[in-house]
Amino acid sequence: MGEFLAEAREALRAAEAFCGPVELTEVSNRRGSAVWKASGPRGSASIKLGTGGAAEVTAREASVLDQLPGYTVSVGRFADGVWYVTPWLAGPSTWQVFRPVRKGDGGKNEALAAAVGLCRAVADFHADRWVHGDLQPAHGIHGEDKVRLIDFAWSRRIDSTPWPTFEGTMIHLTAPELAARIINGPQPVTTTQTADVYALAGTLWTCTTGTWPLDYDTAGLPKGTPVEEIRKAIAHRGIPMSTAMPWPALQARLRCVLLAAPDERPTAAELAELIEAVGG
Numbered sequence: 001m002g003e004f005l006a007e008a009r010e011a012l013r014a015a016e017a018f019c020g021p022v023e024l025t026e027v028s029n030r031r032g033s034a035v036w037k038a039s040g041p042r043g044s045a046s047i048k049l050g051t052g053g054a055a056e057v058t059a060r061e062a063s064v065l066d067q068l069p070g071y072t073v074s075v076g077r078f079a080d081g082v083w084y085v086t087p088w089l090a091g092p093s094t095w096q097v098f099r100p101v102r103k104g105d106g107g108k109n110e111a112l113a114a115a116v117g118l119c120r121a122v123a124d125f126h127a128d129r130w131v132h133g134d135l136q137p138a139h140g141i142h143g144e145d146k147v148r149l150i151d152f153a154w155s156r157r158i159d160s161t162p163w164p165t166f167e168g169t170m171i172h173l174t175a176p177e178l179a180a181r182i183i184n185g186p187q188p189v190t191t192t193q194t195a196d197v198y199a200l201a202g203t204l205w206t207c208t209t210g211t212w213p214l215d216y217d218t219a220g221l222p223k224g225t226p227v228e229e230i231r232k233a234i235a236h237r238g239i240p241m242s243t244a245m246p247w248p249a250l251q252a253r254l255r256c257v258l259l260a261a262p263d264e265r266p267t268a269a270e271l272a273e274l275i276e277a278v279g280g
């Protein structure tokens with residue numbers, strides 16, 4: 001903790017300008033990307049530090065945040081990387097909202113509302129001509145008034161130049177057509193809104209069951225299988241879907257999305273309507 005902030009004192013000062021004197025809590029730290037929560041008397045902020053290969057990824061994400069309405073960001077560089085500070089988004093993630101469902105303790109009405117809210121947040125993002133590129137169970141934050149998306153490192157505007165190299169983000173939520181393009185090239189890979197919808201459906205499946213949508217064991221791909229082998233199997237649709245169906249009414253709709261060809265998937269807004277019709 002001290003090492004990162006000693007090198008990036010400007011990030012700490014930016015957080016204190018928003019929050020007042022802060023107390024720091026490490027949220028995550030992996031692959032050169034560290035996130036801290038800075039809490040002070042005037043509010044809370046998120047500090048993200050990217051070093052090494054994660055530095056330019058952090059800079060890209062800060063650039064996206066700077067273009068989005070409703071997001072405020074301060075950004076700078078230090079000797080080893082890039083930092084940005086943005087107000088902390090309060091509220092549980094989609095994964096956390098679905099916890100009672102996974103435990104069998106009810107909570108379906110709340111989970112359905114959260115699922116619809118997440119779909120609509122993605123739909124709004126898409127309507128503004130953005131592709132997120134990395135939807136996951138932890139990347140929707142459910143505040144009191146709306147759902148906010150986070151983690152925009154792979155986000156881009158439609159018709160903008162894709163990132164020079166894209167190898168996929170969460171492999172288990174990578175659409176088959178994206179997996180095939182990553183394998184076969186050429187780079188850069190153009191991420192799409194339809195691939196976002198695949199990841200959105202997969203995210204909601206995972207939040208419901210606690211497991212990924214694909215049955216790797218049945219496909220002979222146990223835990224520890226190299227990512228490259230998993231990606232190849234996904235690209236060829238060589239992995240059957242999981243048969244775990246604790247919530248059939250919801251999962252039947254998600255299953256259709258996950259099995260559909262890219263041009264047959266619903267939009268995020270249409271998926272919101274399909275889920276809203278499920279009922280608790």
